[in-house]
Amino acid sequence: MWRPLVAPQRTRKIKMLKDKSILVTGGTGSFGRAFVARVLEQYPDIKRLVIYSRDELKQFEMEQQFPRSRYRGLRYFIGDVRDAARLRRAFEGIDIVIHAAALKQVPAAEYNPFECIKTNVMGAQNVVEACLDSDVKCVVALSTDKAAAPSNLYGATKLCSDKLFIAANHIQGDRGIRFSVVRYGNVMGSRGSVMPFFLSRRHDKTLPITDPRMTRFNISLQEGVDMVLWAVENAEGGEIFVPKIPSYRVTDVARAINPDCEFEVIGIRPGEKIHEEMITVSDSLNTVDRGQFYAILPSSDILDPASYCERTGAVPVPEGFSYNSGDNDHFLSVVELQALIARHVENAKDHG
Template sequence: MFNSDSRLLITGGTGSFGRAFVARLLHNFPEIKRVVVFSRDELKQWEMQQQFPAHEYPQLRFFLGDVRDRDRLRRALERIDTVVHAAALKQVPAAEYNPIEFINTNVLGAENVVQACLDTDVKRVVALSTDKAAAPINLYGATKLCSDKLFIAANNIRGTRDLRFSVVRYGNVMGSRGSVIPFFLERSKSGVLPITDPSMTRFNISLQEGVEMVFWSLENALGGELFVPKIPSYRISDVAEAIGPNCEKPIVGVRPGEKIHEEMITSSDSFSTIDLGPYFAILPSDGSVQCLYESAGLQVKPVEHGFAYNSGTNPNFLGVDQLRHLIREHVDNSFHPV
């Protein structure tokens, strides 16, 4: 996938995903020529430089910049051939209070990445999305849906360039900042775990699985796909039971912008969704990408019309014991229920 001539840039590279992706990239492909971490927080870049010192990782570069600044992006993308776009504003309540800031970063920033890639020699682009972009009810999800559409539509204007844009969409990353598991782990010290709704469910993916999905997409995407992993769900009430079986669990109600169940594929998407084994792929409805798959001799298995991929109806659910095991494995190896 990558060799001694490969040059990759990751936007938002100092975030949870970026750190894990860069670590796996440098471990699996130590011969890679250049890896550029593009982000706007100099403190996080400095902290990441301590984790990856220059004398051990001379191919790693840190480039201060914001995806809102197209000129800066163009400069950063000089001689880059692969881009992973992970930069985004993500907090749902903050989006409701500061909508234009999320639009500027998640929508206009995505368009800046697209245009900068078209203006340079980039060949492969994978953008990260979220389950909240499927039938969104909050502004964060709406901005990520717009971002998804921009990256998919960019394939229409690439002309004769050897350039492919694709998107990966997945659910809650276990242990990521601001997610429910770290929140419950911290709140369990007080003996009270507030539950929004006992029937609420979410998709679950580990950070490592998310990283592997992006590597798979970079290697296999033909351009125009929105990839969705087949992953388990959990009930918020089961997460609370796994972490704090002896804690009080008051019901506090659903917060603004939250769904009871998340979706990654809606029934309306089913008419252009195919099953690729470990992943689904939502294709453009004009059939162009499906023709690419067929002409490449790849097996295309459409899902049934009306199929929907919903965290509440997902046949694969994690139980309390499984959640405890995964928390120890992916979040805190010293974890014990309280």
């Protein structure tokens, strides 16, 4: 039976957050809201927690859930990662930055390529430079499985973003700042994912399937938050962390939602893969196993693999290793998917 990722993280306080000021770019998105909820649950009197995003309506709605009258350290900053000057101002006095802002809809990125580049690449560089121009000490950037051997523009921009954050460790000088990246798969129930789409059509006799062979990695929103918090505490700077998570077959998701449905095969969308990768064979040359996570170390001299393994207890992966949703060791069964979907639906009701 598969066990949730880093479950103990939720029951103990994260020491790194005590008396710290934290900023989350894209703070009104699905991850941002879950991250803020976790931090405020553990540190309701946190020194400062800045929600940085460009959507004033979402900020207004979020403030109804997390009012400043109750959480004195909360700040709601309207701003875009494309705006370097605004970032520099927002980062004043910040200790930890979680970079979650991105344009991530694959079809929209294919149709509006440079808009995606301006946010995901140029915005990432703006974040890096604003961190270097301030007193930030820890940066964790969110990535995606689509950044490994990308087949679409969104994945390519996130790969470029990953490179920018990792390379920033070269130019931090004596500032003592750590830049790292977390890369994980599809977040169950996130906007644009297959599960809410199937749920919206659960009473139909036929569900559209892009390809019956299609598989995806799966991680819950809370597990994504756990992983970022783990990286805040444990990253040395320069790693791309990848979680060990299960896969699912898209056809099994459909059957979990409507066991009697028939499939209509409509073909994959432009830039879409049959299976997702998180670690390629090329990446494996620099990849080590840290227990619940893999760490892709930089090919430059930011981190020495031998000494890194000695310090952390990590073990190099075998030669030719790759991490692919189609070849994963564990697939969620229809029964497991039904339980996860039921939990997601219940949580959605609880949050409005």
